[in-house]
Amino acid sequence: MDILYFAWLRERVGVPREELETQAATVAELVAELVAREPRYATAFSDPSVLRVALDQELAGFDAPLAGVREVAFFPPMTGG
Protein backbone atom coordinates (compact mmCIF):
# COMPACT_ATOMS: atom_id res chain seq x y z
CA MET A 1 0.00 0.00 0.00
CA ASP A 2 1.29 3.49 -0.88
CA ILE A 3 1.04 6.14 1.83
CA LEU A 4 1.26 9.82 0.80
CA TYR A 5 1.89 12.76 3.12
CA PHE A 6 1.21 16.40 2.22
CA ALA A 7 2.18 19.80 3.69
CA TRP A 8 3.28 19.89 7.35
CA LEU A 9 2.52 16.20 7.63
CA ARG A 10 5.20 15.49 5.02
CA GLU A 11 7.54 17.80 6.92
CA ARG A 12 7.01 15.86 10.15
CA VAL A 13 7.11 12.37 8.70
CA GLY A 14 10.12 13.36 6.57
CA VAL A 15 9.10 11.65 3.31
CA PRO A 16 6.43 12.49 0.72
CA ARG A 17 5.47 8.84 0.18
CA GLU A 18 6.30 5.35 1.31
CA GLU A 19 5.23 1.79 0.63
CA LEU A 20 3.93 -0.19 3.56
CA GLU A 21 2.79 -3.73 4.25
CA THR A 22 -0.05 -3.51 6.75
CA GLN A 23 -2.76 -5.68 8.23
CA ALA A 24 -4.68 -2.58 9.42
CA ALA A 25 -8.40 -2.96 8.68
CA THR A 26 -9.24 0.76 8.85
CA VAL A 27 -7.53 4.13 8.44
CA ALA A 28 -7.62 4.61 12.23
CA GLU A 29 -5.82 1.26 12.70
CA LEU A 30 -3.22 2.29 10.13
CA VAL A 31 -2.65 5.58 11.97
CA ALA A 32 -2.27 3.68 15.28
CA GLU A 33 0.24 1.36 13.61
CA LEU A 34 2.25 4.30 12.24
CA VAL A 35 2.17 6.18 15.55
CA ALA A 36 3.58 3.07 17.32
CA ARG A 37 6.45 2.84 14.82
CA GLU A 38 8.50 5.99 15.47
CA PRO A 39 8.19 9.30 17.30
CA ARG A 40 8.06 11.29 14.01
CA TYR A 41 4.75 9.60 13.18
CA ALA A 42 3.45 10.23 16.68
CA THR A 43 4.27 13.94 16.20
CA ALA A 44 2.69 14.01 12.75
CA PHE A 45 -0.54 12.33 13.86
CA SER A 46 -0.77 13.90 17.32
CA ASP A 47 -4.13 15.48 16.41
CA PRO A 48 -5.82 13.49 13.62
CA SER A 49 -8.87 15.76 13.83
CA VAL A 50 -6.99 18.41 11.79
CA LEU A 51 -6.11 15.86 9.09
CA ARG A 52 -8.04 14.54 6.13
CA VAL A 53 -7.54 11.25 4.37
CA ALA A 54 -8.23 10.13 0.82
CA LEU A 55 -8.38 6.46 -0.20
CA ASP A 56 -7.55 5.92 -3.86
CA GLN A 57 -8.20 9.64 -4.39
CA GLU A 58 -11.59 9.76 -2.64
CA LEU A 59 -12.06 11.65 0.60
CA ALA A 60 -12.88 9.18 3.39
CA GLY A 61 -13.32 9.00 7.14
CA PHE A 62 -10.80 7.55 9.60
CA ASP A 63 -13.23 4.67 10.20
CA ALA A 64 -13.17 3.71 6.49
CA PRO A 65 -12.04 0.15 5.66
CA LEU A 66 -8.73 -0.38 3.85
CA ALA A 67 -9.62 -3.62 2.09
CA GLY A 68 -8.57 -3.36 -1.55
CA VAL A 69 -7.18 0.17 -1.13
CA ARG A 70 -3.94 0.84 -3.00
CA GLU A 71 -3.20 4.42 -1.96
CA VAL A 72 -3.81 6.31 1.28
CA ALA A 73 -3.14 10.08 1.23
CA PHE A 74 -3.03 12.12 4.42
CA PHE A 75 -3.27 15.91 4.20
CA PRO A 76 -4.18 18.96 6.27
CA PRO A 77 -5.94 22.06 4.99
CA MET A 78 -3.27 24.38 3.58
CA THR A 79 -3.80 27.96 4.63
CA GLY A 80 -1.19 30.15 2.91
CA GLY A 81 -2.13 32.59 0.19
Next chain:
Amino acid sequence: MGAEMDGLPNFDPEGRYGRHLILPEIGPEGQTRLGRASVLVIGTGGLGAPVLLYLAAAGVGRLGFADDDVVSLSNLQRQVLHSTPRVGDLKTHSARDRLADLNPEIRLEPHALRVSAENIGALLEGHDLVIDCTDTLPARHLINRACVAAGVPLLSGAIAQWEGQIGLYHPASGGPCYACVFPEPEAPPPVQSKGVVGALPGVVGARMALEAIKFPTGAGARLKGKLWMVDTLWNAERLMVTRPRANCPVCGGKGGSC
Protein backbone atom coordinates in the same frame (compact mmCIF):
# COMPACT_ATOMS: atom_id res chain seq x y z
CA MET B 1 -13.99 49.52 -28.59
CA GLY B 2 -17.36 50.77 -27.43
CA ALA B 3 -18.85 47.29 -27.43
CA GLU B 4 -16.18 46.09 -24.98
CA MET B 5 -17.35 48.59 -22.43
CA ASP B 6 -20.75 46.89 -22.48
CA GLY B 7 -19.16 43.55 -21.70
CA LEU B 8 -19.12 42.51 -25.38
CA PRO B 9 -15.71 41.64 -26.69
CA ASN B 10 -14.10 43.07 -29.76
CA PHE B 11 -14.36 40.19 -32.24
CA ASP B 12 -11.20 41.19 -34.09
CA PRO B 13 -8.98 38.06 -34.18
CA GLU B 14 -5.97 40.33 -33.80
CA GLY B 15 -7.64 42.23 -30.97
CA ARG B 16 -7.08 41.83 -27.23
CA TYR B 17 -9.03 38.57 -26.91
CA GLY B 18 -8.15 37.13 -30.33
CA ARG B 19 -6.52 33.97 -28.93
CA HIS B 20 -9.62 33.25 -26.85
CA LEU B 21 -11.95 33.89 -29.77
CA ILE B 22 -10.28 31.20 -31.89
CA LEU B 23 -10.29 28.68 -29.02
CA PRO B 24 -13.28 26.36 -29.60
CA GLU B 25 -14.10 26.07 -25.86
CA ILE B 26 -14.30 29.85 -25.40
CA GLY B 27 -14.95 31.56 -28.73
CA PRO B 28 -17.03 34.74 -29.09
CA GLU B 29 -19.80 33.41 -26.84
CA GLY B 30 -17.47 32.43 -24.00
CA GLN B 31 -15.63 35.74 -24.29
CA THR B 32 -18.93 37.60 -24.07
CA ARG B 33 -19.74 35.63 -20.90
CA LEU B 34 -16.34 36.53 -19.45
CA GLY B 35 -17.06 40.18 -20.21
CA ARG B 36 -20.34 39.95 -18.33
CA ALA B 37 -18.86 38.01 -15.38
CA SER B 38 -18.36 39.59 -12.00
CA VAL B 39 -15.63 38.03 -9.87
CA LEU B 40 -14.50 38.94 -6.36
CA VAL B 41 -10.93 38.06 -5.33
CA ILE B 42 -10.23 38.18 -1.59
CA GLY B 43 -6.53 38.64 -0.88
CA THR B 44 -4.11 40.29 -3.32
CA GLY B 45 -0.93 38.54 -2.18
CA GLY B 46 0.79 35.44 -3.55
CA LEU B 47 -2.26 33.73 -5.05
CA GLY B 48 -4.22 36.93 -5.63
CA ALA B 49 -1.42 38.26 -7.85
CA PRO B 50 -1.64 35.71 -10.70
CA VAL B 51 -5.40 35.30 -10.25
CA LEU B 52 -5.97 39.04 -10.74
CA LEU B 53 -3.43 39.44 -13.53
CA TYR B 54 -4.86 36.58 -15.60
CA LEU B 55 -8.52 37.44 -14.95
CA ALA B 56 -7.95 41.09 -15.87
CA ALA B 57 -6.04 40.00 -18.99
CA ALA B 58 -8.83 37.52 -19.86
CA GLY B 59 -11.41 40.32 -19.86
CA VAL B 60 -13.52 39.49 -16.79
CA GLY B 61 -15.88 42.46 -17.02
CA ARG B 62 -16.09 43.34 -13.34
CA LEU B 63 -13.22 42.44 -11.06
CA GLY B 64 -13.47 43.21 -7.34
CA PHE B 65 -10.57 42.66 -4.96
CA ALA B 66 -10.16 43.11 -1.23
CA ASP B 67 -7.09 43.42 0.99
CA ASP B 68 -6.13 45.74 3.85
CA ASP B 69 -2.40 45.02 3.66
CA VAL B 70 0.41 47.19 2.30
CA VAL B 71 3.16 46.05 -0.07
CA SER B 72 6.32 45.03 1.77
CA LEU B 73 9.73 44.18 0.35
CA SER B 74 9.47 40.54 1.48
CA ASN B 75 6.27 40.16 -0.61
CA LEU B 76 8.02 40.78 -3.92
CA GLN B 77 9.78 37.39 -4.12
CA ARG B 78 6.36 35.92 -5.10
CA GLN B 79 3.65 38.63 -5.28
CA VAL B 80 4.44 39.63 -8.85
CA LEU B 81 1.42 41.93 -9.17
CA HIS B 82 3.23 44.46 -6.99
CA SER B 83 6.54 46.22 -7.57
CA THR B 84 9.46 47.76 -5.73
CA PRO B 85 8.39 51.42 -6.16
CA ARG B 86 5.05 50.53 -4.50
CA VAL B 87 6.52 49.22 -1.23
CA GLY B 88 4.49 50.84 1.56
CA ASP B 89 1.42 51.48 -0.63
CA LEU B 90 -1.90 49.71 -0.13
CA LYS B 91 -1.91 46.47 -2.11
CA THR B 92 -5.33 47.35 -3.53
CA HIS B 93 -3.90 50.61 -4.97
CA SER B 94 -0.83 48.91 -6.38
CA ALA B 95 -3.07 46.18 -7.85
CA ARG B 96 -5.57 48.66 -9.33
CA ASP B 97 -2.83 50.59 -11.15
CA ARG B 98 -1.10 47.50 -12.53
CA LEU B 99 -4.39 45.88 -13.63
CA ALA B 100 -5.63 49.10 -15.26
CA ASP B 101 -2.37 49.21 -17.25
CA LEU B 102 -2.85 45.60 -18.29
CA ASN B 103 -6.50 45.99 -19.32
CA PRO B 104 -8.17 49.40 -19.21
CA GLU B 105 -11.36 47.95 -20.70
CA ILE B 106 -12.69 46.23 -17.55
CA ARG B 107 -14.25 47.55 -14.34
CA LEU B 108 -11.91 47.31 -11.35
CA GLU B 109 -13.30 47.58 -7.82
CA PRO B 110 -10.66 47.76 -5.11
CA HIS B 111 -11.74 47.35 -1.48
CA ALA B 112 -9.06 48.37 1.05
CA LEU B 113 -10.43 46.29 3.89
CA ARG B 114 -10.00 43.06 5.79
CA VAL B 115 -13.01 40.78 5.39
CA SER B 116 -15.10 40.38 8.54
CA ALA B 117 -18.45 38.91 9.51
CA GLU B 118 -19.78 42.50 9.36
CA ASN B 119 -18.60 43.53 5.89
CA ILE B 120 -18.49 40.32 3.87
CA GLY B 121 -22.20 40.12 3.02
CA ALA B 122 -22.16 43.49 1.26
CA LEU B 123 -18.83 42.68 -0.38
CA LEU B 124 -20.16 39.49 -2.00
CA GLU B 125 -23.27 41.12 -3.40
CA GLY B 126 -23.66 40.96 -7.17
CA HIS B 127 -20.66 38.65 -7.75
CA ASP B 128 -20.98 35.39 -9.72
CA LEU B 129 -17.84 33.84 -8.24
CA VAL B 130 -15.71 34.45 -5.16
CA ILE B 131 -12.04 33.47 -5.16
CA ASP B 132 -10.38 32.93 -1.79
CA CYS B 133 -6.70 33.89 -1.84
CA THR B 134 -6.43 34.69 1.88
CA ASP B 135 -3.80 33.33 4.20
CA THR B 136 -5.56 32.23 7.39
CA LEU B 137 -7.93 29.38 8.22
CA PRO B 138 -10.43 31.64 10.08
CA ALA B 139 -10.70 33.90 7.00
CA ARG B 140 -11.25 30.84 4.81
CA HIS B 141 -14.10 29.61 7.01
CA LEU B 142 -15.62 33.10 7.24
CA ILE B 143 -15.64 33.39 3.43
CA ASN B 144 -17.11 29.88 3.07
CA ARG B 145 -19.96 30.67 5.49
CA ALA B 146 -20.77 33.87 3.62
CA CYS B 147 -20.66 32.16 0.21
CA VAL B 148 -22.93 29.31 1.38
CA ALA B 149 -25.37 31.86 2.89
CA ALA B 150 -25.42 33.90 -0.33
CA GLY B 151 -25.45 30.83 -2.62
CA VAL B 152 -22.33 32.10 -4.42
CA PRO B 153 -19.77 29.61 -5.76
CA LEU B 154 -16.40 29.69 -4.00
CA LEU B 155 -13.10 28.85 -5.65
CA SER B 156 -10.70 28.33 -2.78
CA GLY B 157 -6.96 27.89 -3.21
CA ALA B 158 -4.14 27.66 -0.70
CA ILE B 159 -0.40 27.14 -0.64
CA ALA B 160 2.20 25.89 1.81
CA GLN B 161 5.96 25.88 1.12
CA TRP B 162 6.07 23.78 -2.11
CA GLU B 163 2.47 22.57 -2.19
CA GLY B 164 -0.98 23.75 -3.12
CA GLN B 165 -4.68 22.86 -2.94
CA ILE B 166 -7.64 24.08 -5.00
CA GLY B 167 -11.36 23.27 -4.70
CA LEU B 168 -14.61 24.70 -6.08
CA TYR B 169 -17.41 24.77 -3.49
CA HIS B 170 -21.04 25.43 -4.37
CA PRO B 171 -23.50 23.35 -2.36
CA ALA B 172 -26.44 25.25 -3.91
CA SER B 173 -25.71 23.44 -7.19
CA GLY B 174 -24.54 20.17 -5.63
CA GLY B 175 -21.33 19.14 -4.01
CA PRO B 176 -19.67 20.03 -0.72
CA CYS B 177 -18.83 23.36 0.90
CA TYR B 178 -15.31 24.11 2.14
CA ALA B 179 -16.28 23.07 5.69
CA CYS B 180 -17.56 19.69 4.44
CA VAL B 181 -14.03 18.95 3.27
CA PHE B 182 -12.12 20.83 5.98
CA PRO B 183 -14.23 21.03 9.14
CA GLU B 184 -13.51 24.03 11.32
CA PRO B 185 -10.91 22.82 13.85
CA GLU B 186 -11.70 23.02 17.56
CA ALA B 187 -8.07 23.78 18.37
CA PRO B 188 -5.85 25.96 16.17
CA PRO B 189 -3.93 23.83 13.64
CA PRO B 190 -0.15 23.42 14.07
CA VAL B 191 1.88 26.48 13.15
CA GLN B 192 3.62 25.91 9.83
CA SER B 193 6.67 27.70 8.51
CA LYS B 194 5.76 30.67 6.31
CA GLY B 195 8.54 29.69 3.91
CA VAL B 196 7.26 29.49 0.34
CA VAL B 197 9.05 29.04 -2.96
CA GLY B 198 8.51 32.14 -5.14
CA ALA B 199 7.04 30.41 -8.20
CA LEU B 200 4.54 28.28 -6.21
CA PRO B 201 1.73 30.88 -6.04
CA GLY B 202 2.30 31.29 -9.78
CA VAL B 203 1.55 27.60 -10.38
CA VAL B 204 -1.43 27.42 -8.03
CA GLY B 205 -2.80 30.93 -8.72
CA ALA B 206 -2.62 30.51 -12.50
CA ARG B 207 -4.51 27.23 -12.14
CA MET B 208 -7.14 29.06 -10.07
CA ALA B 209 -7.42 31.77 -12.74
CA LEU B 210 -7.85 29.05 -15.34
CA GLU B 211 -10.68 27.44 -13.37
CA ALA B 212 -12.26 30.88 -12.99
CA ILE B 213 -12.09 31.38 -16.77
CA LYS B 214 -13.70 27.96 -17.32
CA PHE B 215 -16.48 28.87 -14.88
CA PRO B 216 -18.51 31.49 -16.83
CA THR B 217 -17.55 30.08 -20.23
CA GLY B 218 -18.70 26.56 -19.31
CA ALA B 219 -15.54 25.10 -20.88
CA GLY B 220 -14.63 21.53 -19.89
CA ALA B 221 -15.13 20.12 -16.39
CA ARG B 222 -15.33 22.19 -13.25
CA LEU B 223 -13.47 21.42 -10.03
CA LYS B 224 -16.72 21.05 -8.10
CA GLY B 225 -16.61 18.02 -5.81
CA LYS B 226 -12.87 17.77 -6.44
CA LEU B 227 -9.79 18.79 -4.52
CA TRP B 228 -6.70 19.31 -6.64
CA MET B 229 -3.47 18.91 -4.73
CA VAL B 230 0.05 19.45 -5.97
CA ASP B 231 3.43 18.87 -4.38
CA THR B 232 5.91 20.66 -6.64
CA LEU B 233 8.92 19.53 -4.59
CA TRP B 234 8.32 15.80 -5.17
CA ASN B 235 6.23 16.11 -8.36
CA ALA B 236 3.10 14.52 -6.94
CA GLU B 237 -0.33 15.61 -8.15
CA ARG B 238 -3.73 14.24 -7.16
CA LEU B 239 -7.37 15.01 -7.92
CA MET B 240 -9.39 13.88 -4.90
CA VAL B 241 -13.14 13.28 -5.03
CA THR B 242 -14.94 15.17 -2.23
CA ARG B 243 -18.54 14.90 -1.06
CA PRO B 244 -20.98 16.83 1.14
CA ARG B 245 -20.54 15.89 4.81
CA ALA B 246 -23.72 14.81 6.60
CA ASN B 247 -24.72 17.40 9.20
CA CYS B 248 -22.10 19.92 8.07
CA PRO B 249 -22.79 22.87 10.40
CA VAL B 250 -22.36 25.35 7.52
CA CYS B 251 -24.27 23.87 4.56
CA GLY B 252 -26.11 20.96 6.20
CA GLY B 253 -24.40 18.54 3.82
CA LYS B 254 -27.40 18.58 1.51
CA GLY B 255 -25.47 19.46 -1.61
CA GLY B 256 -26.09 16.06 -3.18
CA SER B 257 -23.80 14.48 -5.70
CA CYS B 258 -22.21 16.50 -8.48
